[in-house]
Amino acid sequence: MTTELHTLSETKLSGFRNMLKIENSRWWNPRNILTQSLAWLTSVNFIIALPLTVAHMRGEAGAIPFTEVLNIFTGILSVALALGSVILLQGTLVGEKQSGTAAWVLSNPVTRTSFILAKLVSNTVGIMFVGILLQAPVGYILLSYSNGEALPIYPFMIAMGLLALYALFYITFTLMLGSLFDTRRSILGVAIMFVALQDFLGDVIGGVIKGFSSILPNRLYEGAALVITESPLPSIMPIAAAALFTIIFTGIAIWRFNKAEF
Amino acid sequence: MSTQIYAETYASSEEDKPIIETRGLCKSFNGTTVLKYLNLRVPKNSIFGFLGPNGAGKTTTIKLLLGLSYPTEGEAKVFGKDIKRESIVIRRRIGYLAQNPVFYDHLTARETLRYKLGFFFKGPRDRIEVRIQETLQLVGLDDKADRPIKGLSGGERQRLGIALAQVTSPDLLILDEPAANLDPMGRRHVLEIMEKLREHATIFYSTHILDDVQKVSDIVAILNKGRLVAQAPIEELLKERASIIYTVVLEGSSDEAQKIVQSQDWVSSVEALEKNGRTTLQITVTEEKKAESSLLRTLMSVPNIQVNEFSRNKVDLEDVFMKIVEDTNNDD
Numbered sequence: 001m002t003t004e005l006h007t008l009s010e011t012k013l014s015g016f017r018n019m020l021k022i023e024n025s026r027w028w029n030p031r032n033i034l035t036q037s038l039a040w041l042t043s044v045n046f047i048i049a050l051p052l053t054v055a056h057m058r059g060e061a062g063a064i065p066f067t068e069v070l071n072i073f074t075g076i077l078s079v080a081l082a083l084g085s086v087i088l089l090q091g092t093l094v095g096e097k098q099s100g101t102a103a104w105v106l107s108n109p110v111t112r113t114s115f116i117l118a119k120l121v122s123n124t125v126g127i128m129f130v131g132i133l134l135q136a137p138v139g140y141i142l143l144s145y146s147n148g149e150a151l152p153i154y155p156f157m158i159a160m161g162l163l164a165l166y167a168l169f170y171i172t173f174t175l176m177l178g179s180l181f182d183t184r185r186s187i188l189g190v191a192i193m194f195v196a197l198q199d200f201l202g203d204v205i206g207g208v209i210k211g212f213s214s215i216l217p218n219r220l221y222e223g224a225a226l227v228i229t230e231s232p233l234p235s236i237m238p239i240a241a242a243a244l245f246t247i248i249f250t251g252i253a254i255w256r257f258n259k260a261e262f
Numbered sequence: 263m264s265t266q267i268y269a270e271t272y273a274s275s276e277e278d279k280p281i282i283e284t285r286g287l288c289k290s291f292n293g294t295t296v297l298k299y300l301n302l303r304v305p306k307n308s309i310f311g312f313l314g315p316n317g318a319g320k321t322t323t324i325k326l327l328l329g330l331s332y333p334t335e336g337e338a339k340v341f342g343k344d345i346k347r348e349s350i351v352i353r354r355r356i357g358y359l360a361q362n363p364v365f366y367d368h369l370t371a372r373e374t375l376r377y378k379l380g381f382f383f384k385g386p387r388d389r390i391e392v393r394i395q396e397t398l399q400l401v402g403l404d405d406k407a408d409r410p411i412k413g414l415s416g417g418e419r420q421r422l423g424i425a426l427a428q429v430t431s432p433d434l435l436i437l438d439e440p441a442a443n444l445d446p447m448g449r450r451h452v453l454e455i456m457e458k459l460r461e462h463a464t465i466f467y468s469t470h471i472l473d474d475v476q477k478v479s480d481i482v483a484i485l486n487k488g489r490l491v492a493q494a495p496i497e498e499l500l501k502e503r504a505s506i507i508y509t510v511v512l513e514g515s516s517d518e519a520q521k522i523v524q525s526q527d528w529v530s531s532v533e534a535l536e537k538n539g540r541t542t543l544q545i546t547v548t549e550e551k552k553a554e555s556s557l558l559r560t561l562m563s564v565p566n567i568q569v570n571e572f573s574r575n576k577v578d579l580e581d582v583f584m585k586i587v588e589d590t591n592n593d594d
Contacts, residue, residue: 005379005390007354010351017380018377099364103330104364106330107328107353108382109382111350261330261331
């Protein structure tokens with residue numbers, strides 16, 4: 001009967017498509033995507049929409065300055081992207097290692113690189129959808145309302161691109177931690193500590209190593225706010241650093257997962 | 263050890279290369295060696311029983327063969343391919359059932375089988391669906407095929423595991439305790455499936471149920487404390503390892519009978535137990551043929567006794583297994 005079926009051939013990414021299909025099915029099942037969409041919309045745009053609506057109803061449309069609304073939007077969205085990525089990815093590797101499903105999947109002709117990349121791609125697409133694609137139009141409308149006129153679209157899109165890179169930093173960072181640690185607690189501890197302390201780290205280490213703070217990812221959401229107001233970015237260093245870190249983190253995750261034993 | 267020499271003689275007499283061959287395979291965890299210089303040879307189309315007490319290193323060996331773990335020392339080949347460098351090629355031809363099978367709970371049994379086949383085949387889709395349906399029927403899960411796995415019982419999960427292991431028509435099935443969570447009916451069903459599959463596949467399986475091993479296996483290997491202590495066809499192992507013991511129940515004066523039997527050069531020991539005026543003798547012999555032809559006649563020739571019962575003890579794999587494990591434990 002085997003001859004009736006068309007056999008797949010071996011590549012460095014054997015099993016990737018099949019794994020991606022199943023990973024995507026977790027994200028895109030109607031219940032999950034609806035829950036995620038509502039949770040993200042509530043935690044990001046609803047918080048901005050609420051004071052704007054109250055001010056509008058009171059006839060005080062311009063009471064909250066645009067720059068303040070903008071900073072709240074980029075600030076809340078960046079925190080949601082960082083924490084959301086950490087929470088959604090903290091168990092993606094550890095959970096499968098602990099339950100034994102990783103061992104079962106890897107007993108099939110699937111490379112470990114495919115395993116990591118399928119997790120990375122499906123989660124990145126999912127988080128980008130609920131965290132950026134869904135928030136951006138609503139945020140654009142709210143910010144334009146607060147501004148009193150439509151914001152220029154291209155700078156806003158570039159700003160969203162910066163925030164997408166910011167999310168990708170945390171997605172790959174958490175994935176890497178998942179390959180290094182065996183408990184969710186360790187991953188959450190390290191990742192949340194980093195989210196919370198990066199400004200402090202920037203100040204302390206930046207005082208010793210000049211330019212250190214400019215490679216930290218929080219410069220990206222600060223840059224996003226600047227770009228929306230059509231101000232120039234002080235430096236492209238945060239973009240280059242975040243891009244480089246995502247590659248390094250992904251590389252470490254693949255390397256470490258290839259060494260892991262199940 | 264003569265049973266281990268078997269491996270060499272078998273290899274030279276067999277035209278085909280072994281399906282699994284390990285040489286000096288070792289595995290250590292944090293400085294503790296759990297597998298010590300394992301030399302295994304699993305012939306093509308055999309049902310190979312891999313036995314050993316808990317913690318003997320059976321699952322570790324299986325994980326090494328599947329590329330889920332890496333050897334500290336030594337080498338292993340499956341289908342002549344190196345387990346470290348060619349693991350994906352090897353896994354394409356293997357069906358594996360884990361000791362405690364776990365799957366994605368949100369998927370149904372049908373979706374899980376579809377997922378499994380997706381690693382092996384790209385189509386045609388309708389043929390894949392036919393294969394899935396046939397497999398579900400084979401393991402008796404067709405009526406529960408579209409329920410999420412989280413609703414299945416332990417036995418049903420085990421059956422799904424067996425379905426997944428064989429749905430790709432693998433050349434080698436590696437089953438880690440395949441009947442562990444099954445009731446007697448389920449166990450029998452698994453043995454029947456194994457018998458069916460042996461026509462085109464080699465089956466390498468670990469188990470604690472020695473009765474099953476004796477029923478279906480051609481060859482067994484016994485692992486104890488990470489070391490291979492026996493490897494031979496099952497009949498050979500039973501013949502070599504089992505002592506030939508006769509039980510005789512006598513009435514009358516048994517001292518004379520004991521003396522006469524003990525004096526035979528093919529008798530190694532005689533143990534007597536007296537109860538209610540009867541004496542039960544446990545006679546261990548070294549030469550089966552001589553005992554068969556002479557023992558009863560010798561006893562009948564003794565005056566003033568009556569032989570009430572005469573039987574040869576049946577020795578099964580469990581006795582042999584226990585003896586080997588205890589012997590090796592004592593050696594340590």
